[in-house]
Amino acid sequence: MPPQIDRRYFQMAPPGQWLKKSAWPDSVPFKLIGFRPDNEEISGAFPAVSARAFVWDNPSAPPSEVTLLRKTLWLLPDNDMGLMVFTGSVPLTHLFDEPIDTLLVGLDDSHSLRELEYYQQVYKSRSVEGAASFEFLKDPELMPEGMPLNVIRDLADHPDSLRYSASAMSEAESERFYQDVQDAIDRQEQQKSEEQETLGDLNVPAAGKEEAGTQWLESKEDTATNVTFLGTDFSGMTLDNKQFRYCMFTGCHFDKATFKDCTFEHCQFTQSDFENSRWNNVHLSGCLFKQAEWQKAAFTHCKWEKSTFEYGVFKHAQFTDNALDNCLINHSDFSLGTFDHCTLNGCFFSETHCDQTQFNQVIITSCIFEKCDGPKACFTESTIEKTSFISSSWVGGRLSHCYLNSLTTGLNTNLSESHFEQCSLNKMGFLKVNLQSSTFINCSMLESCCDKADFSQATLIACDMTAVRLKDANLVHSHWQNTSLQQSMFYNADLRDATFQRCNLAGANLAMISQNMDTRFEHCLTEKTHWIPRRYTVPA
Secondary structure (H helix, E strand, O other): OOOOOOHHHOOOOOHHHOOOOOOOOOOEEEEEOOOOHHHOOEEEEEOOEEEEEEEEOOOOOOOEEEOOEEEEEEEEHHHOEEEEEEEOOOOOOOOOOOOOOEEEEEEEEOOOOOOHHHHHHHHHHHHOOOOOOOHHHOHHHHOOOOOOOOOOOOHHHOOOOOOOOOOOOOHHHHHHHHHHHHHHHHHHHHHHHHHHHHOOOOOOOOOOOOOHHHHHHHHOOOEEEOOEEEOOEOOOOEEEOOEEEOOEEEOOEOOOOEEEOOEEEOOEEEOOEOOOOEEEOOEEEOOEEEOOEOOOOEEEOOEEEOOEEEOOEOOOOEEEOOEEEOOEEEOOEOOOOEEEOOEEEOOEEEOOEOOOOEEEOOEEEOOEEEOOEOOOOEEEOOEEEOOEEEOOEOOOOEEEOOEEEOOEEEOOOEOOOOEEEOOEEEOOEOOOOEOOOOEEEOOEEEOOEOOOOEOOOOEEEOOEOOOOEOOOOEOOOOEEEOOEOOOOEOOOOEOOOOEEEOOEOOOOEOOOOEOOOOOEEEOOEOOOOEOOOOOOOOOO
């Protein structure tokens, strides 16, 4: 708000109800007359509670508390409701500052405020990696002791509902709700521990002649439905034009097996071995593969639909002309593998490794890579569209002659030391991405946002980056040569020791940038460039 603003025009009550202090005290009694039949008096007191707010500019840094003042009190007797409005503000260091990474709010008893360390522990329990999904519903830990919070159990409890009642919920109902939340957290933790226990070896014995899977093999039938294969040995076999529906494979061996023109529908594979197997024109739909070993397997003209892979190892595997549609891949490893002429559509990758994986003429559309690592992965003549990389690390990757469109990165994604050459990058969401020591040669980056990105020690040569946003970006020791930055925004960016040679900066916004004696603009076009110096000093 402007300093001269008259705050009386916001939430303004009649002058007789104004308090000539900065805030209302902790204890405020009230008495209303004339709102009930026979002039029955309504009296009471507002709860003696204080609102607390903590902000994190950076998840790794300690929080700072925002002072909240009890500015406005509302009494709505027709609805049996009262409101307490607490107001606070966070100062901005500059016009476009976006300081808040996390906001945590709570209520304390005004006579016994909890320490900062308590709220730090609440934040840690909710944000730690692997935290239960329902940790955010544990409201009592942010409320004063003995003061339950009205909960939303169904639509009728929502204030927008016509059946909503503003009356306080009974303590028993509130306790029952939060006990259900705790039970859900306990069940989730139990499921995690059970999953870890199942990761051990099942020690499935070798199948005998009476085993159902072995009998099916001996029958030489072409179709298997609802057959349980337990320890069945397919090693070295060739399965041609076979169909499997709703089958279960546990502890089976497929090493060096060959599959041709086969179909797998809604089958489950657990702790099975597919090393050195060959798959040609195989269709897999709705299948589950858990703890499967696929080292050095080869897949040609295969189609995977709505299938799930958990703890799969695909090291040195080769995928040629494969299509993966709406698949879920968790805790898997594609390191040192190769994807040639493949399409990945609507897939979700979580905690999966792609170390030194080769992607040649691959089309990736509408996929999500969460907590995935791909150091030194290589993309050649590939297309990546409408895809997100979240909390992922692809350090040292190489992209050559690739087309990237509507790609976003989030939560400290690391693309440092990457090499982009002859690539087209459109509508990129590079917010806070780490591109330290990366290289861009003969690339175009249009309609893209690189706010708060780290381009320190990066090199950009002969690139077209017209109208790119680099607000709050770190460009320390970066080198820009023969690059078009026309109408780009560098507002509040750090350009110390940065060098720009023969660049087009016409119409660019260089307001509030940080620079030093080693910041260089050599033979650059700076027509109508905005230069507004900083008003405070950045430490060297």
